[in-house]
Structure formats: C-alpha cells, structure tokens
Amino acid sequence: MSTPPVVLTVAGTDSGGAAGIAADLAAIGHLGCHGACVVTAVTAQDTTGVHAMHAVPIDVVDAQVGAVLDDLPVAVVKTGMLGTPTVVALVADRLGHLPLVVDPVLAATSGAVLGDGSVMDAYVQELLPRALVATPNHDEARVLTGRDDPPPDLAARLADLGCAVVLTGGPEWRPGRRATSCTDWVCLPGGRPEPLAHPAVATSADHGTGCTFASALAALLAHPLAETRGHCPHPDAGSPPADLTADVLVSACLRAAAYVTIQLTTSSTWRLGRGRGPVAHTPPAQPRHT
C-alpha cells in the first residue's frame, strides 16, 4: 500500500467508544487514511448519556496541534466536539488554512449539551466561514441558523456563510417513525440544495453515527485533495484549500453514507449497553465503500 493521506480529527473522547475520537479513527482507517488526533475534551459517557466532561487545557490542545502540524502532511482536518469558543477560535486560527470538514457538534444523541450558545456563535462567526464542508444534523442546523425552516432552506442559509453544507438526516426518519430512506441535503455556496437519499437501517444502535459520517466524508475527500495538493510535509500556511466541485462532494457523500449504512447494519443486531448502542467500528463487512 502506498503512503495514505493523513486526516486529523480534532474532537472529544467517549468512554463508551461509540462517538468522538473512537468513531473518527475507525472510519478514517477503514477508508484508507492515517488518522491523527487532537483531544479537546474527555467525556465520561456511555450509551445512556454523558455523566461528566473535562475540557482539555487550551495550551495542551495547542501543543497537540503543533506536534501534528510539525510532523505530518495533513490533507484534511475533521472537527467534532470542540466544547468551548476558545477551542473553536484556535482551530480557525491554527488549522483554517487546511481543508476543514466541520461537524458542528452541539449535543449528543442522548440530548446532553456538548456546546453551548457561545460555542454556537463561534462556529457561525469564526469556523464555518473557513470550512470546506459543514455536516450539521437537522437540530444543529436549526440552532446555527436560529430558524425552523425545512432542511433544504437551512442548508442553503448555512452555505451562505461560505462553506459547502451536508445537512444530514431529517424528521422523516427520526426514531419512532418508520421511514425506509434517509435524505441528506447537499449545498455548495451559491448553489441549489440537492437531496441525496439512501436506504434507512432500522436500528437503535446509532450512537456515533454523525461522527462516523463526517469522518468518512473527510477520509473520502482526503484522497482527491491529497492528490491535488501533493504529500508536501509542510503545506504553506495561508494557501487556500483546493477547490471542491459538486461532483467530488456528491460522490464522497454517497460513499460516506454507504459506509455508514454498512456499519449501522452490522450493529443493528448487537446488544451493547442499556441505551442507544454504538454504531459498529469493526472493519466493514462489505468492501462497497472502496
């Protein structure tokens, strides 16, 4: 195997191994990339909820970023739980010159708050305008825009901030409703929102799904982006991210959703935990994503 592209995840830990860094590194590795990680927060979490949180001191977050940037040719940065507006600002400042896939994590599947109003403001003002792609779910898109519009309108409004948007999920497949498909909405800045539908898996083991999808998308974008930018060990700070065409984004979204569907199908028969179980982080059963 030739040298893989590097995807850096900047996110929190989940002691239950479902969401956050655990999900990110599994998806990144399964999709042929090397995963580096910067830990922003430690959570005591399981399938039933978040029981405690500790924000990693900002100088330690900064030191982790410095160590990775000094040594590895990062092709794409994926962000998950950042936790505080200071960390959001640090990511914008230190990593904003790289292609950023921002999953604007504000809450856990269990409902626990992982980012308050000040984090939300920092996303809107500092990070989303510098992102290549944002992957909010429907609830996050409503909070970020302050509106209760249909998903395509929310996706277009967020894309006006300057990043491509993949608005995931939607009310039609929420737990308790029997939908057979999921629709994500993709919108590039200045473009029209387009629906991307794929089959829904009937499962309650979906903790970590959003992290897995965003990381899969980052890994699948890293392959074409690393080819464009080359494996330069120290990409120029300040150089703009490579252009992202609608074709490249849509293809990566479809393959990321196919990967998530395979993993959700695998874990749908598992019995792990007393709450919403983890999406599978075992190697994918079918190589359909490659």
Ligand SMILES: Nc1ncnc2c1ncn2[C@@H]1O[C@H](COP(=O)(O)OP(=O)(O)O)[C@@H](O)[C@H]1O
């Ligand atoms: N039950 C499901 N079956 C198939 N795909 C799903 C299912 N639930 C979520 N997805 C897909 O997983 C990705 C992440 O979506 P979502 O669940 O909205 O993230 P989050 O965990 O942030 O709420 C999207 O592509 C969505 O369509």
Ligand SMILES: Cc1ncc(COP(=O)(O)O)c(N)n1
């Ligand atoms: C550390 C961490 N990061 C992200 C999430 C969101 O994941 P999900 O929406 O699947 O609960 C989480 N629960 N914990």
